[in-house]
Amino acid sequence: MQTYEFDTLILGGGPAGFSAGLYASRGGVSTALIDISMLGGQPSNYLELENYPGFAKIGGFDLMEKFEQHADMFGLQKFPMQEIEIIDLVSQPKVIKTKTDEFHAKTVIIATGAKPMKLCIPGEEEFIGRGVSYCAVCDGAFYKDKVIAVVGGGNSAVEEAVYLTKFASKVYIIHRRDELRADKIIQQRAFANDKIEIIWDSCVTEIKGDKTVNSIILKNAKNGESSSISVDGIFPYIGICPNIDKFSGQIAQDSKGFILTDETMKTSIDGVYAVGDVRNTPLRQVITAASDGAIGAVHSVKYIETLKEVKV
């Protein structure tokens, strides 16, 4: 096990983490970024973004590569594939032990993002990878000429349903209400797509299959009636929950677990900042994650300056 010392340690290599890495490194403090897996975060799995200013259309992976290269220019040190085992955010320096290394840092910027919420219904866990998927870009190509159900009515569900029509012969969007939550421009693309059928006011109550998924059971929210439809795959897109397993209990969170911050991205602990999807924020976009990262990093650098003043 090797021990590293940095001024700032960033947890998470998505847009918020890279932006924080760029601003902190450029701010003149030694900065490292660790991630549980490969770098790039959630946008790496987005086929295309069309609302990141300056790029009319850009692949999610390509944009994250640009973020990473830009942070590299200012000397950000990167440690992918680091699974956190122990974390002490209150001590000074703060201590993060991973399976292989130990990191000490004056400030920590939490940019661990969020993960898909599960339906928590019978058959879901059993058929993961055999008809249940949370990533259309990763798995869509397996469903050529097949029938797919996408669950949810938000931007993710509707965008991914439209994307899946590139492969599938039919895509059902199953939504629990009679109105979609997705942005109007995204809704219009779904309404105009012949391969998409929306099943309103319905919840999926069970996923059935043999070796792979072959049907789902629906319950109508208005009349309580149950029905079954044949599908080859199901993609739940019912929202996200924060990746906070390792620091739950150490830090103030909202009722859904998202980390609470002030306008400087400071959390309830001195020297600890939270940026991007992991924090309680009204908008979860690449642009807002990048903005959070910049704000958090600038204030983290200022905090490090105050530590130096105390020593003198």
Ligand code: NAP
């Ligand atoms: P979301 O906006 O929270 O939408 C979740 C959807 O799932 C809602 O329609 C919700 O229904 C439904 N739902 C929640 N729990 C459910 C359950 N147990 N069973 C069935 N349906 C359930 O989540 P998201 O679409 O994953 O998006 C997350 C964030 O990323 C949002 O801020 C979104 O705007 C952003 N995003 C933006 C873009 C873009 O701008 N291009 C793309 C993707 C995501 P109700 O509507 O009834 O609550």
